[in-house]
Amino acid sequence: MAREAIDECGVNLVDPDKVDLVRRALPSDHDIAELADVFSLLGDPGRLRLLTSLLEGGELCVCDLAATTAMSESAVSHALRLLRAHRVVSVSRRGRMAYYRLDDAHVRMLLDLGLTHTGHTIAVHPERTDSAQKDNVR
Amino acid sequence: MAREAIDECGVNLVDPDKVDLVRRALPSDHDIAELADVFSLLGDPGRLRLLTSLLEGGELCVCDLAATTAMSESAVSHALRLLRAHRVVSVSRRGRMAYYRLDDAHVRMLLDLGLTHTGHTIAVHPERTDSAQKDNVR
DNA sequence: CCTACATATGAATAAATGTTCAGATGTCAG
């Protein structure tokens, strides 16, 4: 018979030892929330195009970002504000323009890793081989 | 004066060359959507705890997952369904129990990279990475 | 100053999302 035990909260567990082990290994609620936030930021197509654009282009102004992402300038501005609040992008203003750039190494790596495995698209720093043009997946 | 140009859609651009370059480098809409989906899946604290538990524990049943994640069993089940639909986790049923495990190398890497940079928590056992969990089911 | 322009912001709307509750399915023990 499978051994069963009681959690401190009164819940039945199947493998209490493993549960305990896992519990101890899990990040704190705060860290989990923070990480979830980061992933969430990357979890929107618009922001993802935005960030990928910055990853590629290095530094772009709002109107150019609107062009590369096919979003309205207002939507871009809102999105950038969010990303700015999370320190994912940074701005430098010159004249009436605002130039944004990716400014978070962690996010850059996640983006990079994500892009590497999605649709075989070579989006990052490789040589300019325009081989991968059509990606119809699968 | 900054040179300006007209996009095919009739939008004013500041650096049309760079815009074009970035545009070409961006993944297809489909790939972007897919990647956003993956990040989105990781963007919820509950699912993140769920996946981290599986990353740590290797294989756990629903009730134990409910314990490690502090979610109701129903919430866990719903979340697992979503993850299952995206092939991120897989199930093996034994008796009336359902044992889940992480079954997506891409997600495993993203998780790993994410955890590495969040709160210094060392969550992964290097020696166990992906070869030690090779008992396939079904 | 005044106009044109780039970007930012707030409020409102619409859509997607996570959780809970109640009940369904399927499995094991007696």
Place this chain on the structure above:
DNA sequence: CTGACATCTGAACATTTATTCATATGTAGG
């Protein structure tokens, strides 16, 4: 068969979230 148990599912609900529209801020040039 029957009752207990683990998990699954659907519907309802509450929240969050992204977009749009209108307007504000701020800069440059005439």
